[in-house]
Amino acid sequence: MSLRLKTILGIAAIEALLLVLLVTMTLNYLRSTNYETLTKRASTTATLFATTTKNAVLSYDLASLDAFVKDVLVNPDLVYARVIGPDNQLFAEADVKDYLNVSFTPDIRVEDVTDGVFDTFANISEGGVVYGRVEIGLDIRSINTAIKEAENRSIIIVIIEMGLVALFSFLLGGYLTGQLKVLSTAAKSISIGNLDIKIPIKGRDEIADVASAFNVMAFNLKDASAHRDQFEVELRELNRSLEDRVKRRTKQLEIKNIELEKANSDIKKTQTKLLQAEKMASLGVLAAGVAHEINNPIGFVMSNLHSLGEYGQNYRRLISEYSLLLTLTDCEAKKIQQDKIHHLSSQYDLQFMNEDMEILLQESIEGTERIRDIVQGLKDYAYTSPHTDYAMDDVNDCIQTTLATVSSELPEQIKIQTDLAMLPPLFCCKEKISESLLNLIMNARQAIEGEGVIAIQSRQKGEWLEISVSDNGKGMPIEQLGKIFDPFFTTRPVGEGIGLGLTMAYGIIREHGGEISVESELNKGSCFTLRLPVNDASGIALV
Template identity: 60%
Template structure:
């Protein structure tokens, strides 16, 4: 499967899942909200109608009841209304003949309505005695039509969104594969001995940087090959020369060999830069671990939602039992219904559910905030410095951002303790500082085999900001301390490290920021790396002002 196809399928799959979740949740919320509104409206209207008609029912004032019925039908979507007496005798009714002629059956939920009319009633009672009831029918066809239109529009929007995502994925995949094909073709030409190549460079992204570095490497190889051919020709000429010129030619050969060695050293340096660039790019792999960090809060959020769903179901059953109780007139039936309700309250532990609701909602909110903070930290850490220039930066913020990104790598076996002091902002390249902190944190975590502790502190001391990262891991042999910052030197097992992390960090702190890195370590007790970044007095005065 090609990279372009993988890109299209991957992005389309993620977008499809997110769209499905969003559309389903939105439509479900729309249906639930509107259906609950219909039920509440029907119940409220019936109750008000029963209250209005109570005096007329008690006095058998049929003319007033006819007027009340006609008046209540002025409410939008009401299709019929009737008033019944104590023995179900009809006092007054009005509305659609079809609805009035149908047998009345009260509806509990809008989803169960099959005739397009939500039927409900309310009792007319005085002093605990039922003297009749009112019955209403509410038309829900328009509501269902509106929801159906919303579903169709959501499906259309989702289809358009998927089309745009597929188009974007295709364009992105085509761009990436086209650039990589150029690099592959260039590598094949070099392996075939064709050193006079120049890969076209487009854009200013990482692939363009690799293409430029590739062209520099090819140019250096071509120059080295040209010099080698030249030296070989000169050697052949020397072999054909006279003996009296051997000493002179030998001296020239020694000088030329020095130049050749220098050219080879330049090639090695260029290759080392490529390795460093690849090493820096691999730091982004840590972002994959954030998925696990997000899954944890999402897990208990979803669990809480399931519990809330169960509670809602229990509440609805209790409400249904109470509604049944209100509709009963026989004292024995009402007594039995009272016992049933009491049994349901004890079975569902109503008091516990009421107390647990606040905790469930609080935990769900905290989980959502946690996901938001994780994504915010990853976004801040992955920000690329567009100018690579010094800028005023809060180092404490750099530490917190790096901890969020590296958290999934170290949290399971390391306790993180921070002591961030009140330090001034300094001029630095924040992206490079975050990379150094990440290297130090990962090295400290790898030095701890099982369970351990990492302490991070920042302090302003003697016109410099110091950041210390201390662990209680395995420590470093004293003889190896002097070689820690050498390129390709590592104390890890074979295959576990490249030996470039500390070398890169040393170059960033010492060469680019004119600072220093101090190391203290004792075998079996742990290590402490201290980063020292100088600060100008003018910067401190400016910040204080």
């Protein structure tokens, strides 16, 4: 589409929009004003007519009512009038052209009239009592005719105006495109490499300014092209000298890179050893509580086994006596043997032994399972796997697993409180998350002296899963909060840790793309909060 056509269409569209808006607003105003005036006139006429006929209606003066009805039809555009008395009795009526044959339906708005007559009424009342009403009809065809004529004239004006706008746009577009064609031709010439060009400047308008700026641009391009050629020659020469420098520098960087890789490998090995040492230090703290925790089930398992051994001896003696009974043939000897068996059964209390054996066996099984869980938990914690598997897991399961591992180490005066919300699965390494939580719980346990509470809470807040581990222990001063995640920083006595527990927790959460923060107040407690992003099996955040 050419610029000339675009100019004509653009100006025509704007002018058409303005004309349509102006004509529409004018016609709407004309229509609403006339209709409003007609509505007010109809209401006023009906009210005045009701007032005039009120006394005649009250006195049943039908002759006067006939005169009033005929007199009111003298008003212009009034086509019928009717007076209705009590109980819808017709007192008087008159019309111009058989309008009384149509049933009366009052009109609310002039726009809704379909028969060309605006029907309205007014009640005849006295002292709040309605004694009848008057009905009148006004012819609105003259108003509609005037509005239609205005619409036709507006359309003619719009057509004439659009024709003039099209002519003006055509002349203006021809002038503008004629000047722009010269610029277009010159631009194409420059695009193929011809920089020796100059456009003639005519007039003093904006087009002339553009032509002048174009000539300056062509001159600058020609000058820049000459400088570019010179720079290319110099650059080729410089590149030749730089190639040797780059080769030498690359060799040096390769040597340095090998040295850095070796140093990084040594640092990673040292870090692995330090992390394992921190684990073993924490494991040593756990060992004392674990030994006591294992001794409890072992104690009652051994006691149960002794009792079961005694019950076994009793059953073996009874079986032996029953076997002897089966070999006897003498009735007297059988009677003596049966009495003996009965005495032993009463002495051993077989019913109690049978019930107690089931309880002892169940307790022993539970005790050995408890020992197995404690040992497995310690094994999982102490073992550092070189490969960590990521999968979709429930963070709440990590919390429960960690609590099962650490519960044996916590003294009775320290209570665990949990408030776990429903959480979506998280793509994570379950073992590492559990390890991070274990370090935080052990840190909270060390902070509590005597009785205390460790509270663990999980929540989802928008695109994050939050796990908080709080305690009501001794807390930390403000100056220590900025150092607690630093390697080897610890407030414990020598021999109880090397200060890598919180560093490990911090590193694990950062590996999962999360955050860890702490709030603490001296002598009131601390709260560590882990924030992990909600993600899918590819590790991409879901929100």
